[in-house]
Amino acid sequence: MTLLTKENTVNVSNTAAIYKSLQTTICRTFEQADGTGKFTQDEWQKEIGSGLTCVMQNGSIIEKAGVNFSHVSGIFSENMAKLLGEKANTFEVTGVSSIIHSGNPFVPTIHMNVRHFSLDNGSSWFGGGIDLTPTYINAIEARWFHQTLKDICDRYDTNFYPEWKTWADDYFYLTHRHETRGVGGIFFDRMQPANEADLKIMLNLTCDLLKIYPVIYSQLMKDNGYKPFTAAQKKWQKIRRGRYVEFNLIHDRGTKFGLETDGNIESILVSLPAEVEWVYQNQPEAGSPEAQTQELLKKGIDWVKG
């Protein structure tokens, strides 16, 4: 494989420009869907590279949203080499990651991440995914969510969705709770095509995810954002958010990587929800909507088939 440095080829710098422009679209779409909430923009520059952290707090429906873009490069450390099983001198990576928490318990939490990674040894790959974490699982909504992702994947390769759906089930899993984070979605990593044409496919696919992401969530906001809820339903949301915090701080690789490399801590932890609660041995009443949700927090559910 040759190094992808020419104009119009798929390289990380070109990808970064495309991703950054899609970040702008995402934020604009969310502002429109929310009605009152606005994103603040924090540009940061470090020796390692630059980024733009966009955060919305206390909108009408969106309680806390982070949409982060970054483009960094540096020395390929021994730790990275061990982790990735490759030898190289330098790396370059760009990505967009986002998490949205709504104040309304009937609007799920959503997470999206895409990234393009390359090494100076010629390796170049894409990773990413979208997953949904409802406070109350609605099977029809979960089916629509998965079908939407499947439709995008199927445009490129019909093997993608089934493989990446399983990957998401395995990745977004709280081993210490023996439960999934939510209804999953898709997750993929190190998709390293053998040629330029296939690299372009992966770039296009990740761009499709960046485009569908605000469309999916705007629909969920529209459908659920103004549903009335009780104090007990709000409490259940805060308890479920506790699981989200546990996943991000204990398991999530991106968060761990950020914490270990002394990254921009406020950007990394903007993923955490605003109000969270931990209750000792909270057990939803048998047969309640809360108990039904808890029973669905397991791997291997074929949401599309239903």
Added chain:
Amino acid sequence: MTLLTKENTVNVSNTAAIYKSLQTTICRTFEQADGTGKFTQDEWQKEIGSGLTCVMQNGSIIEKAGVNFSHVSGIFSENMAKLLGEKANTFEVTGVSSIIHSGNPFVPTIHMNVRHFSLDNGSSWFGGGIDLTPTYINAIEARWFHQTLKDICDRYDTNFYPEWKTWADDYFYLTHRHETRGVGGIFFDRMQPANEADLKIMLNLTCDLLKIYPVIYSQLMKDNGYKPFTAAQKKWQKIRRGRYVEFNLIHDRGTKFGLETDGNIESILVSLPAEVEWVYQNQPEAGSPEAQTQELLKKGIDWVKG
């Protein structure tokens, strides 16, 4: 060193009986100091051993308290051998750990832990400590807290307090935030005496910590438990609690050990506060009590000297 298996010698089984009876005293003292809150008792039995998890939720002053006793034994795994740099076939350990969170922002969060560990190769050691995490740091209170711990340590060895105070500064440190968890206290591990007499000293010292712990906290509850507070002060408490969650899930060795060994998850995470909040880039106003507290979250402060 000979194995400590005779009656009246310091061995883990004898220590377990003493620790368990002190757990009862701790819970009784907290119930008296709180006035209305009561501890629930959950006894658990697993192949590895047994324990008693005592939890109070929603008392008058205490919002959430866990006082956990456990006594377990098992195969000394390769992971443990690597971690401890010793060879052995089996281990046995007993301990009490406790964390108290108050609903009142002027009552600090406190943590106490003591443990006695032994291996079938003859090694036998103690570890533990007490540390304090105020929402608002009160220097007079911090001084009194440290002086109380120093007085206990000094009864046994005047080197203990200065060494263990530094150890606590280093241990209760959020590397990703570059701040200490609170005003520290004492922390020690693998105190492995060479003879029976010195083992007894360590046993007595850990028992003194178990006895002073509820005395210290009852005083803090009495002094601060009914102070009025504003919504802004409560919010600051929830934000500081976010740091507590970060420390426990990211850094704390005991929590990590529990999560990795598939321990009793509700007992392990009873340490987490009830209501928590994360706010992006929260910056207390310069000169405010919140900013003053934040400035004191650093290592090396000689609280006793003041």
